[in-house]
Amino acid sequence: MRTKFSFLLIFFFIVPLALAELKPGFYSTSCSKAESIVFNVVQRRFSTDKTIPGGLLRMFFHDCFAGSAGCDAAILIDSTDANPSEKDASPNLTVRGYEIIDEAKQELEKVCPSTVSCADIIALATRDAVVLAGGPNFTVSTGRLDGLRSNPEVVDLPGPTVPVSEVLQRFANKGFTPKEAVALLGAHTVGFSRCSFFQERLSNFRATGVADNDMDQSFAEDLSRTCGSSSSEDPTTFLDHGTPNAFDNQYYNQTMFKRGVLKIDQALATDTSTAGFVSHFASDQADFQVTFSNGMVKLGGLGVLDNSAGEVRQNCRAFNRPSTQPPNKGRGQKPKDNKGRKQLSFPFNMFQNGN
Numbered sequence: 001m002r003t004k005f006s007f008l009l010i011f012f013f014i015v016p017l018a019l020a021e022l023k024p025g026f027y028s029t030s031c032s033k034a035e036s037i038v039f040n041v042v043q044r045r046f047s048t049d050k051t052i053p054g055g056l057l058r059m060f061f062h063d064c065f066a067g068s069a070g071c072d073a074a075i076l077i078d079s080t081d082a083n084p085s086e087k088d089a090s091p092n093l094t095v096r097g098y099e100i101i102d103e104a105k106q107e108l109e110k111v112c113p114s115t116v117s118c119a120d121i122i123a124l125a126t127r128d129a130v131v132l133a134g135g136p137n138f139t140v141s142t143g144r145l146d147g148l149r150s151n152p153e154v155v156d157l158p159g160p161t162v163p164v165s166e167v168l169q170r171f172a173n174k175g176f177t178p179k180e181a182v183a184l185l186g187a188h189t190v191g192f193s194r195c196s197f198f199q200e201r202l203s204n205f206r207a208t209g210v211a212d213n214d215m216d217q218s219f220a221e222d223l224s225r226t227c228g229s230s231s232s233e234d235p236t237t238f239l240d241h242g243t244p245n246a247f248d249n250q251y252y253n254q255t256m257f258k259r260g261v262l263k264i265d266q267a268l269a270t271d272t273s274t275a276g277f278v279s280h281f282a283s284d285q286a287d288f289q290v291t292f293s294n295g296m297v298k299l300g301g302l303g304v305l306d307n308s309a310g311e312v313r314q315n316c317r318a319f320n321r322p323s324t325q326p327p328n329k330g331r332g333q334k335p336k337d338n339k340g341r342k343q344l345s346f347p348f349n350m351f352q353n354g355n
């Protein structure tokens with residue numbers, strides 16, 4: 001009896017609070033054009049730069065899949081001498097698309113000032129870019145707040161050679177199933193990577209005298225030509241050499257032909273805990289898209305619930321000054337002190353689709 005009662009208590013207290021913060025169409029009355037404004041900005045950019053989806057996906061993962069905070073737009077804050085930000089923590093991570101977020105923000109501020117958070121703009125823009133690249137559409141719940149901290153100090157950057165078991169563990173820690181983890185890595189279908197992240201695979205791999213045996217040899221030769229031998233330059237190449245700019249399941253297909261670029265891409269296809277998902281997604285595009293969409297929705301909810309210190313930034317690159325801090329319109333959150341530091345972690349190095 002008592003157990004049942006406390007269960008119900010928890011249910012009623014936790015669930016409504018948790019769900020109250022994000023909802024589809026959060027801006028439908030406060031800024032009814034919010035989603036179409038973001039879409040139009042992304043579409044304009046996409047028409048001249050087909051690599052934008054990879055850059056935005058990277059930004060979204062970078063922002064949301066972080067240690068103690070989550071989707072709070074901390075990634076957008078520009079560093080100052082006095083306050084180094086997350087951008088500083090990752091000079092090599094090369095997230096792209098900051099200007100898209102700025103442009104959307106400027107247009108939104110004209111129409112509905114201090115209303116639409118930068119964290120929501122990232123989430124919406126990423127979804128729109130996926131759709132434009134031919135991927136699935138999914139509903140992005142909104143109502144996030146922008147964080148009041150951006151701290152580069154606690155950085156944990158596992159590289160692209162991280163074992164599959166560790167990848168799955170990191171995703172599991174955030175509530176993702178192995179199948180969802182494999183689907184989210186499918187974002188590499190529009191990703192690209194600097195050569196330095198896989199160059200060791202191309203020749204004398206781990207002192208074997210030859211290229212990585214898990215890579216198709218002619219593919220290794222192609223990549224060697226792209227990457228060259230100069231260590232001063234660090235060229236980039238696509239992660240899906242089948243259909244690099246299309247959001248489809250060819251990334252999985254390629255790895256089944258030993259054409260995975262990063263060690264982790266290839267390992268997903270061979271590790272017994274993930275190989276089944278890879279071959280499934282390679283032959284079932286529809287299920288890949290559904291699983292990916294569900295994973296993105298989950299990702300977009302990370303850190304939003306228990307990190308209520310926030311604001312709606314007027315400029316995504318800077319915190320509002322206290323005197324100009326707007327009310328958190330309709331969000332029902334009382335700002336409280338956020339002692340948690342945002343921890344940079346996987347999959348920063350995993351999603352090498354920056355430039």
Ligand SMILES: *[C@@H]1O[C@H](CO)[C@@H](O)[C@H](O)[C@H]1NC(C)=O
Pocket residue numbers: 091092196
């Ligand atoms: C970042 O880039 C610098 C110079 O290009 C390189 O020395 C360093 O190893 C890179 N770090 C990572 C984590 O790739």
Ligand SMILES: *[C@@H]1O[C@H](CO)[C@@H](O)[C@H](O)[C@H]1NC(C)=O
Pocket residue numbers: 035131137138139140
């Ligand atoms: C994607 O779905 C949302 C509703 O969830 C809709 O508002 C939006 O227009 C759709 N985007 C495209 C490009 O069809």
Ligand SMILES: *[C@@H]1O[C@H](CO)[C@@H](O)[C@H](O)[C@H]1NC(C)=O
Pocket residue numbers: 253254282283
């Ligand atoms: C992968 O792509 C190749 C070439 O387009 C195609 O022949 C093959 O059927 C695909 N395999 C799977 C599992 O989708």
